[in-house]
Amino acid sequence: MLKSFRLILFSLLMLSGVTAFAAKSGITIGMQLEPPNLDPTGGAAAAIDEVVYANIFEGLTRFASDGSIQPALAKGWSVENEGKKYVFQLQENVQFHDGTAFTADDVKFSIERAQAEESTNAQKGLFENIAGVEVLDDSTVVVNLTNPDGNLPFNLAWGDAIIVAVESIENAKTAPVGTGPFVFNNWVQGDRINLKRNENYWGEPAKLESVTFKFISEPTAAFAAMMAGDVDAFPVYPAPENLPQLEADPRFSVVLGSTEGETILSINNKSEKLSDRKVRKAIAHAIDRSALIEGAMFGYGTPIGTHFAPHHPAYVDLTANSNYDPELSKSLLKEAGVGNLELSLKLPPPAYARRGGEIIASQLRSVGIETKIENLEWAQWLEQVFKGKDFDLTIVSHTEPMDIGIYVKPDYYFQYENAELQGVMETLKSESDDEKRTELLQQAQNIIANDYVNGFLFQLAKTGVANSKIQGLWENAPTQANDLTAVFWAE
């Protein structure tokens, strides 16, 4: 009796011990949000790209860690017909994970599928300018544009523009099949996704044998999981308040990088009280960015004065334009003749918004603007704020790369309309000279900053935590991705 009990106990212990003794040829990556599905061409959730981008799926081009555009499934390309025709040379001998060959037909299929009327691609705009795709031979594809666009390689690097195969697309939501260095293995909904190395990868094969993405949304649990070694790396660590503690621990290294996330206090420019530039300027000057970054993000974040990423070469520092000056705010409000201003402040779930919102509410109150805070779930936020435009103020981080273009869409949720800016952006579209592009981009940054379209707060920092022995993780986040191709364990 006792013997058999011991046997059971022993086998239970063995079962529980298996993972602890496994050699370190795999990695467990912590993520805050679980992707709803795994098809990046059929949904907007950033978590999808964080799992599949560059790991499972590849596009013709791709983002590198520094934000530059690199060739991927396209070896190279040439531009003809004054920027209206791109000829892409494709990699040869590439196979999808299910063994089917990658050819020019797949490129045509993928782009046309994304453009189609019944397509549920979240970034259809990327393909708007594409007039047609022609297959010259198995490894040559021509993309014809309606208008010249120097940005096509950039657009095609997005996760929404990855190449899929007609044979396997149907099940991509739960069993994605791509050409990347990792193959989808399994998914325990609500907990983790596991990938295995693609042994037939066309390029430099991955160093890791397997990758597990584990979903831990609760910051306390994330901290405990790091401390316990259940998770090897948390590329976007959800709780900045724990970072000093983790940094002090020699087992971990904290990696600070930049993201494309401009965090802004969005202002409804069509709202009666806020259509006045003076009022918006007063709001901008009432915000103490350093207290905000300290209080909401525990010091992690770079102040911005316009809607542009500070690490971008064309960035202009315009923070002085809306420096913290509560006295100026008060006198501006008086000038504008608005007394007893009461505004709604609708906050989506992330900590930067919830914490930031309370701090901004208190800062606005001290210049005489009352706010009514409403905490919303994302679905409600999309419905009320983004679609319904029923708000005065909201805080949100715009994480799409190079998204200053949203300021020329008058029906975008903050409803800003400015003919001058629209002209600048129109010229930019067909300009391919780098110097002139920079000039135009800087002009655009100045226009929106001087119009105080929104309260420009800070650039979201990428606060990653990883086991010190891991090498090769991305420092920055030019797009939301965890490219694990080059990651390995140092001895």
Added chain:
Amino acid sequence: MLRYFLLRLGSLIATLVVASLVIFFVLEVVPGDPASYMLGINASEETLQALRQELGLNLSPPLRYLSWISGLVTGDFGTSYTYRTPVAGMISDRLWISLPLAIYALLISIVIAFPAGVFSAARRGSGFDTGIMGATQLGIAIPNFWFAMMLVFFFAIKLHWFSAGGFPGWDQGVLNGLKSLTLPAIALALPQASILARVLRSSLLDVLNEDYLRTARAKGLTRKQAIIRHALRNAMIPVLTIIGLQFSFLLAGAIIIENVFFLPGLGRLVFQSIAQRDLIVVESVLMLLVFAVVMVTFAVDVMYAWVDPRMRGRRK
């Protein structure tokens, strides 16, 4: 008896039907479009239309209700809007956590409550009794999520005995699984144990006052012997009722604890699904939980009637 049984069965079905109507139509009013949640902030209107078509959100509400209900009856719970997998599969995955957690918590609760209840009834008025009753008062007053946070602080963050949350999956070993359910189960069990101990004590005291036990005591049995030989069995009916109710409560009521510990259980599924407007999942899980509660109540009622024919005529 048969007539009573059929009557109760009829009202059970009526309750379920009304409940399903309430759930469905309340959720129809929920503002928020699953399609726009899934596609995010840059989606165009035609993309959204395409997705709504795909999800069947374009049908009229009565049609959707009928297809939902007929699905439920045949065991087809539909397909989750967000995960695009069958809801039935998701629910059964989550049940593998919620069910063991509920059982685990109930066991802890019983293990604590029985000795506490029996001994304090046996030594009514003693220091032990006062102490236990005071402790149960405290147990009822502590919010379980706060207790959970304190457990995390001491046992996970300070002592590193347990992990602060998450569930490794049963395939990582039964012990590992149980270990990660231990703190949540304790947090859930404490208030339940307090309630159970109080119910047990007072129903034992009630039984002890009845005539046959007075007779037994007069024959020379000690109070403790009387409790163990006679009273405990007779005091079980109210105790079992409470245990039944606690079980269905634990199944549904673990929602906050599941959130504190990030356990992918049923309650958390509902919470996430509400946030993601994955209404079909919310509807099905709620219906399942209502079904569980109604079945437990039904079973208890029928058992009562079977044990005590006088109950058939009236209601509690």
Added chain:
Amino acid sequence: MTKPSNTTGFKKLLPGLILVALFFLAAVLSYLWTPYEVDSIDIKNRMALPNMQHWFGTDHFGRDIFSMLMVGARTSIAVAFIAVGIGVIVGVPLGLCAAAWQGRWLDELIMRSNDLIFAFPALLIAIMITAVFGPGAVNAIIAIGIFNIPVFARLTRSGAMALWAREYILAARVAGKNTVQISVEHILPNILNLLIVQATIQFSLGILAEAALSYVGLGAQPPVPSWGRMLADSQTLISIAPHLALFPGLVIVLTVLGLNLLGDGLRDWMDPQLRRQRS
């Protein structure tokens, strides 16, 4: 067994009464005075440990925790009190009707509806209600209040049914009083004790429910302080500033404990019969 006098009964009330009185006092006082403004954010001074200036320390925005707890008491009382009020105002008349027309369709309808509400997992419904109508104190009150209705309806019905069998009710009927008059004039006053005790207990449950709802972000919205949200905010900081979670939790425990003790004490005090049986 000696008959306990009324004064010893009252003594048993004291601990609960004191705790509850303190809690009400803090809430009332907060309208006139708090040590600090609860909405003044002072980032430099955040997460200070308890000290002479800040008795319970400061939170992650540098706000005074003691002051926030005082104002939070207001929120808790308001939500729990009105929720109990809903239960009483709707539930008691329903229970009286059900008892007065016992066994008829009205009784059946009322009791079946009660069963229906009881069949729903309370917290999930509260979450659903706030998901439909948006988070906020008012919706929290409605969500908690709905579940108080069947509690009071059942209690009233069973209490009233026992009274209907009494002789003096028969006498009143003979004297020409109608059902409604009897219910209001004779039944209600006699079950009042029962109701007061239950109201105290529901009040404490209401405090717990409000804390739970605010904890998941569905209760009173910031900057109005609420105990549950203070706990939620402190959760991610528990490894660096545990006192942020400690004090709000303790205050909830003491308040609920006080109310429960008060409820038990009241029951024993008002019902000597029961007291003799139990003690």
